Amino acid sequence: MPLWNIWHSPNTLNDKEKELIASQITAMYTSAGLPAFYVNVFFHPLPPSDLYIGGKPRSNFLRAMVQHIALRFEDRKDPVELQKRFLSATDRILAPICKKYGLDWEYHILETPRELWKINGLVPPPFGSSEEKEWFTTNKTSRKSEKL
Amino acid sequence: MPLWNIWHSPNTLNDKEKELIASQITAMYTSAGLPAFYVNVFFHPLPPSDLYIGGKPRSNFLRAMVQHIALRFEDRKDPVELQKRFLSATDRILAPICKKYGLDWEYHILETPRELWKINGLVPPPFGSSEEKEWFTTNKTSRKSEKL
Amino acid sequence: MPLWNIWHSPNTLNDKEKELIASQITAMYTSAGLPAFYVNVFFHPLPPSDLYIGGKPRSNFLRAMVQHIALRFEDRKDPVELQKRFLSATDRILAPICKKYGLDWEYHILETPRELWKINGLVPPPFGSSEEKEWFTTNKTSRKSEKL
Numbered sequence: 278m279p280l281w282n283i284w285h286s287p288n289t290l291n292d293k294e295k296e297l298i299a300s301q302i303t304a305m306y307t308s309a310g311l312p313a314f315y316v317n318v319f320f321h322p323l324p325p326s327d328l329y330i331g332g333k334p335r336s337n338f339l340r341a342m343v344q345h346i347a348l349r350f351e352d353r354k355d356p357v358e359l360q361k362r363f364l365s366a367t368d369r370i371l372a373p374i375c376k377k378y379g380l381d382w383e384y385h386i387l388e389t390p391r392e393l394w395k396i397n398g399l400v401p402p403p404f405g406s407s408e409e410k411e412w413f414t415t416n417k418t419s420r421k422s423e424k425l
Numbered sequence: 426m427p428l429w430n431i432w433h434s435p436n437t438l439n440d441k442e443k444e445l446i447a448s449q450i451t452a453m454y455t456s457a458g459l460p461a462f463y464v465n466v467f468f469h470p471l472p473p474s475d476l477y478i479g480g481k482p483r484s485n486f487l488r489a490m491v492q493h494i495a496l497r498f499e500d501r502k503d504p505v506e507l508q509k510r511f512l513s514a515t516d517r518i519l520a521p522i523c524k525k526y527g528l529d530w531e532y533h534i535l536e537t538p539r540e541l542w543k544i545n546g547l548v549p550p551p552f553g554s555s556e557e558k559e560w561f562t563t564n565k566t567s568r569k570s571e572k573l
Numbered sequence: 574m575p576l577w578n579i580w581h582s583p584n585t586l587n588d589k590e591k592e593l594i595a596s597q598i599t600a601m602y603t604s605a606g607l608p609a610f611y612v613n614v615f616f617h618p619l620p621p622s623d624l625y626i627g628g629k630p631r632s633n634f635l636r637a638m639v640q641h642i643a644l645r646f647e648d649r650k651d652p653v654e655l656q657k658r659f660l661s662a663t664d665r666i667l668a669p670i671c672k673k674y675g676l677d678w679e680y681h682i683l684e685t686p687r688e689l690w691k692i693n694g695l696v697p698p699p700f701g702s703s704e705e706k707e708w709f710t711t712n713k714t715s716r717k718s719e720k721l
Contacts, residue, residue, distance in 0.1 A: 278681060280638065284467055292622045292630075300628030313627030317636055317679070319580055320623040326440040327468040331461030331564060332448030334440075340465055342428065342492070344638070346681050350541075360540060368546040375545075381566075383465070385426060385494050386541035392656060393646075393682035398664040416627060418677075432615055474588040475616040479609030479712060480596030482588075488613055490576065490640070491689075498689075508688060516694040523693075529714075531613070533574060533642050534689035 278346030278394055278401075279306060280317045285339040287322035289378040295320050301370045305363070306348070310405065312413040315347060315396075330381075339375055341384035343367075348404060349388040426494030426542055426549075427454060428465045433487040435470035437526040443468050449518045453511070454496070458553065460561040463495060463544075478529075487523055489532035491515075496552060497536040574642030574690055574697075575602060576613045581635040583618035585674040591616050597666045601659070602644070606701065608709040611643060611692075626677075635671055637680035639663075644700060645684040 281302060290298070299318040307313050325334035350356040350363075367384065375382040394401065397418045402408030411419060429450060438446070447466040455461050473482035498504040498511075515532065523530040542549065545566045550556030559567060577598060586594070595614040602612050621630035646652040646659075663680065671678040690697065693714045698704030707715060 278679075280636065280681070295622065296625065296628070296630060299625030303625075303628035314677075316625075316627055317634075318625040318628075319619055319636075320625075321619075322623075323467055323469075326443065327470075329444065329447030329451075329464075329466040329468075331464055332444070332451035332466075334444060338465075340428065340467075344681070344683075357540075364541070364543055364548075368543065372546055381462075381545055383426075383544045384542070385428070385492070385537055387492075387535070387537040387683070388541075389681055389683040392653075393660070393684075394680070395660055395664065396679040397677055398668055471615055471617075474591065475618075477592065477595030477599075477612075477614040477616075479612055480592070480599035480614075482592060486613075488576065488615075505688075512689070512691055512696075516691065520694055529610075529693055531574075531692040532690070533576070533640070533685055535640075535683070535685040536689075 278315050278317075278344070279348075280319075280344040280346075281341055282319050282321065283339065283341045284321045284323050284328070286328065286336050286378075286380065287324055289337070289339070289380060290320065290374065294374055298370060298374060305366050305370075307413075309348060310409070310413065311347060312409070312416060314412075314416050314418075315401075335381075337378065337380045339371065339380045339382040341371070341382075343384060343386040345386060345388045346391055346394045347401065349391070351388065352404075426463050426465075426492070427496075428467070428492040428494075429489055430467050430469065431487065431489045432469045432471050432476070434476065434484050434528065435472055437485070437487070437528060438468065438522065442522055446518060446522060453514050453518075455561075457496060458557070458561065459495060460557070460564060462560075462564050462566075463549075483529075485526065485528045487519065487528045487530040489519070489530075491532060491534040493534060493536045494539055494542045495549065497539070499536065500552075574611050574613075574640070575644075576615075576640040576642075577637055578615050578617065579635065579637045580617045580619050580624070582624065582632050582674075582676065583620055585633070585635070585676060586616065586670065590670055594666060594670060601662050601666075603709075605644060606705070606709065607643060608705065608712060610708075610712050610714075611697075633674065633676045635667065635676045635678040637667070637678075639680060639682040641682060641684045642687055642690045643697065645687070647684065648700075
């Protein structure tokens with residue numbers, strides 16, 4: 278969590294740009310206090326013969342499907358304002374690279390239950406807890422955390 | 426939105442057939458008033474060594490995961506009747522091609538929040554609005570729309 | 574249903590191990606009475622240049638996204654206890670193979686509406702029904718079932 282699946286036309290993002298996007302996405306979540314390693318960003322190149330928009334093959338498209346688990350808007354104060362800022366931040370990451378390659382881009386977010394989520398066999402510690410802060414600092418799971 | 430991810434056994438759908446399926450799927454949504462370019466259909470070939478049904482590798486399967494955002498059944502009048510008709514229309518598209526190749530097919534739909542969805546950095550106009558009609562006619566996003 | 578999408582670093586699971594995982598996952602559901610063929614397990618190898626954790630490319634990661642349709646925790650007695658046992662059973666399947674290859678692993682589950690799900694053009698019979706028992710025994714859909 279969060280899990281970003283990004284389908285994109287091939288030959289549009291190079292490895293350096295993918296890593297940059299992934300690190301910018303990660304920064305959105307670490308600034309909210311989430312451990313960096315929670316952030317999964319997966320890229321999937323799709324040739325025009327497998328990518329259809331409006332029924333037509335396309336060679337210049339980027340589509341992200343974002344899943345939020347640990348930190349859901351509905352659990353926060355001011356969810357509407359927070360959503361708006363999050364979507365704007367997402368566009369600030371995607372727009373430059375999409376404009377460079379002439380891609381249209383689209384994304385949507387879904388929010389799934391935190392209680393149905395585990396990492397390395399562990400239930401992640403509660404948001405804002407001292408155990409989570411430890412995971413944030415060490416940037417990895419800690420079995421000790423679960424035993425607390 | 427809508428986003429169709431279709432995993433299928435390789436060497437079962439050719440490019441022409443994929444485009445036909447994508448255009449038939451698109452027509453289901455444009456007939457409800459949605460702009461054609463809202464409809465994303467992605468195909469993902471999966472070899473038997475990556476596709477297991479009931480624990481066994483399969484070479485003749487098609488699985489669609491459909492995500493609805495802009496137009497959710499629950500927001501419409503008569504959602505139950507509408508769902509039934511939509512599922513039947515989906516089967517009328519998938520059944521002929523699946524029978525041609527001897528594929529079993531399965532699909533499910535999930536519905537996600539409209540307020541967590543953007544295209545080209547824009548919040549899409551409300552369903553049924555005059556701005557949406559403009560997007561339908563031009564078949565592309567319009568920055569003007571957002572400023573209204 | 575259920576649909577398991579598993580993204581994993583390439584050269585970490587061989588075909589035999591994938592089939593073993595798929596059959597162990599299937600057994601979790603057949604023991605609850607679901608037909609084996611309901612269980613879809615798809616593997617997707619992702620090279621480090623397409624798989625970023627915390628903004629860094631990774632070559633030793635496994636991520637599962639699980640979708641439950643036919644049998645949702647919320648529809649069962651004791652959903653919390655059931656969830657806990659299910660997550661533990663999942664880890665018992667994934668941990669040995671992930672430890673063998675030095676993979677970190679993560680998964681989450683989402684639950685989607687049963688009424689938006691069909692197989693081979695058929696509405697699957699209700700959970701626990703005699704028709705479902707027939708599908709379980711024959712391990713395939715039966716058009717007769719729908720006509721009942």
